[in-house]
Amino acid sequence: xIDFTTLPxxxxxxxxANGNKIAVMYQDVLYMLKFPGAARLNQDMSYANGCISExxxxxxxxxxxxxxxxxxxxxxxxxxxxxxxxxxxxxxxAGLVLQDFTSLKNTVLDSGSNGTGTELGDILDxxxxxxxxxxxxxxxxxxxxxxxxxxxxNWDRHNGNWGFLYNxxxxxxxxxxxxxxxxxxxxxxDETIMRAVxxxxxxxxxxxxxxxxxxxxxxxxxxxxxxxxxxxxxPDCNAALKRITPKLTLSAIENLVNTTPFxxxxxxxxxxxxxxxxxxxxxxxxxxxxxxxxxxRDRESR
Numbered sequence: 001x002i003d004f005t006t007l008p009x010x011x012x013x014x015x016x017a018n019g020n021k022i023a024v025m026y027q028d029v030l031y032m033l034k035f036p037g038a039a040r041l042n043q044d045m046s047y048a049n050g051c052i053s054e055x056x057x058x059x060x061x062x063x064x065x066x067x068x069x070x071x072x073x074x075x076x077x078x079x080x081x082x083x084x085x086x087x088x089x090x091x092x093x094a095g096l097v098l099q100d101f102t103s104l105k106n107t108v109l110d111s112g113s114n115g116t117g118t119e120l121g122d123i124l125d126x127x128x129x130x131x132x133x134x135x136x137x138x139x140x141x142x143x144x145x146x147x148x149x150x151x152x153x154n155w156d157r158h159n160g161n162w163g164f165l166y167n168x169x170x171x172x173x174x175x176x177x178x179x180x181x182x183x184x185x186x187x188x189x190d191e192t193i194m195r196a197v198x199x200x201x202x203x204x205x206x207x208x209x210x211x212x213x214x215x216x217x218x219x220x221x222x223x224x225x226x227x228x229x230x231x232x233x234x235p236d237c238n239a240a241l242k243r244i245t246p247k248l249t250l251s252a253i254e255n256l257v258n259t260t261p262f263x264x265x266x267x268x269x270x271x272x273x274x275x276x277x278x279x280x281x282x283x284x285x286x287x288x289x290x291x292x293x294x295x296x297r298d299r300e301s302r
Contacts, residue, residue, distance in 0.1 A: 001261065002026075002074030004033055004085060012090075018050055018182050024087070026072075031087040033076065034182070049189070050182035051086040052263060056271065057152050057181025058088075059256050064148050064247045066141075069179040073261050084262050091177050092165065098176055100163035104130055118158055120218045133164060133173050141175055143240035146214070149184070150225035150282050151248060151275065155212035156183035185271060186212075194270040207274065208281050230286040238290055245283045250276055 010023040010030060019037035023030060036051050054071055061068035070089035075082050092098055102115035105126040113122040127138050141162075149157050161180035164173045186207065189197070197203040213222035232238055257271045 004074045005077045030090040032090055034086050036083060048187040050187045051084050053185045053187045054086045054182040057184040060152055061148050061178045063252050064244050066144055067177040069177045095167055095169040097166050099166045100160045102159040104132055105159060116159055118216050120216050139236055143236045144244055147240045147244045150229060151278055152184035153212050154184040156215050158215045191266055194266055198273060204277055208278055226282045230289060232290055241287055245287045
């Protein structure tokens, strides 16, 4: 258990809307310390479980082989009250700055949409037309994130919370680790909601087939993860599905949840259940459907 209360702070500040943030030094390394935000959609909660979601989401990306921000859970005392916080390792540095996809999208001068627009077609066009980064590598990261976000139920992966690192000294760019996963895994579900979901299959189905939706839109509507992925209509999404799904084993996911500090048996059971069922009914279902289609095409081509 890490107590971050007395750690030395730094004057660096961090933007973002989900909870307060300060810069601290832990073991001579700079971390962004994120505090739990208000549960605006659930007035019965004193604060949301976003710090737990941030920790689990980042580690699940790592399980999938996708570079992700390193996170640690710990405590911080404010006026005698102890809060669970998440420390996110700062991956910027001297001459190395984070530039989000919004800024990259803005470089496409003949685009009809602005940088913050999340219409899928505009995003994919911007990835193809921008000249800052290798389009194939950028598209691969986008779809890899989409698959993992589908598993963890991330409803807030917008253009401002993924991107690349720009080296001001060399003018080089590299993909940034995945960050800002605090909006995954139903952070505003309290114990009452968790029990109801575990006890009622209909409540679980609702949280698999209907919500949360992606922040990415298609024809103006937020994308339904299962409907989109299982449609098999996007070849790059299909390729990411084949790349990522086999890496996300239930044993590794369950071990991660079981060893997560500060959460009790009910919360662990909720996370294990939702991740297992979302994997089965979104990713595994879609992958099997894709394999069946590919086998059929192989037979027809002989």
